[in-house]
Amino acid sequence: MPTPRSTEPRRKRRLKDKLADWVLGPEGPQRFSTKVSSTGLVTYVPCMLLVVYCGWAGLTPPQLVVPIVLAMLLTVAGFYAALRSGWSRRFADAGLILPQMLASITWDAIGYVLMGAAHAGMLMPAALTVTYGVFALHGRGAYVVQAYAIVVIGGTMAAMCAIDPAVFPVREAVMVYTSFVVTVLMLGWTGRQIAQLRQRERETRAQLGATLEQIQQRATHDGLTGLHNRRHMQAALAHHLARAERDGVPLALALLDIDHFKQVNDRHGHAAGDAVLAAFARIAEATLPPTEIIGRWGGEEFLVLSTRGLSCDQLQAQVDRIRDRLLQAPIDVPTGKLRIDFSAGVALHRRGTAAAALIDSADQALYAAKQGGRGRSVIAGAPALPPAGNPDLRSPVHAGA
């Protein structure tokens, strides 16, 4: 039973989660966007304190402090409400980054006017806003932020030089504005370089991911049939065998071998043989439930592993369903249509049996099926079946339409 001490941090966490849900909204992409975008709004707090300080220090007329702080609060509340309510989701820029950047630069310009003799200090936050804009926005948005900063700050500086040249001297303004413009342009250029690098890195990572997937596919799948290859089936067999030994889940497997396949190659060509193998794989995979694993064991031989504890009889029934489908649907080859059949050996794992012994057991049952006339499935250890009347009737060459 948990002690009161152990539940304390959990309760605190629950409270924190509830508070986060209330402030940022429910979990999801919108919450992430609200969180990221709201971070920028926090920067208004030091700016409001700065306005109060300017009023106190006599840099700003004291009667303007309250209306300015209120207007700033209104800006913050407006953006927060738009983000938190999800209203901003209707725009491509759901985080309202561009409008926030433009509002921030506008406030920097207002601050420049209000700070009187200390006006030069407001250019730093403006440059900082541009920096954030360049990294957070891509393409046109970043250019808009830069152009807006250059024009609005430049216009404000020019206006103040004309209105109050004693506090806003022209020579100082020219020097400060030139360095501001150079800074903004350099930031834009750097941001674009970094954005390009990040884009290239994303592309390289995507390419590497695709190549890795291709390598994994090639290492575990057979190129002709698209089924799992022998190596993968060996690993799957070892895995399920260990599980069967550990949990006592029955493990049945079947070896399927297309009958008279050599004749397909000899009479219809290697391409027809390949087409038969691919079609056989397609039909077998589509017929088996997804819980059974099928792979190409080699040549015209396939291995089916039952992973859901089927008995030999049940797996035999699954294998026979493949036979029914194959007999119903002749396979298209370049020389016409071929009806093919296969023989199968089914075996069940017994405690302590090694993988090789289990395969061997299925192989012997497969051999018995071939000896018994082909076109049939034999369960390992079952009594031998009487041979079919005319085995060649099941040959793909004779049965082909």
Ligand SMILES: Nc1nc2c(ncn2[C@@H]2O[C@H](COP(=O)(O)OP(=O)(O)OP(=O)(O)O)[C@@H](O)[C@H]2O)c(=O)[nH]1
């Ligand atoms: N087209 C093609 N043929 C293959 C491929 N892999 C193996 N083979 C051929 O499969 C044939 C297998 O022949 P056999 O082992 O005699 O078997 P079978 O003719 O099916 O006779 P039974 O199994 O006794 O019914 C050989 O001719 C191989 O060359 C392949 O990827 N493509």
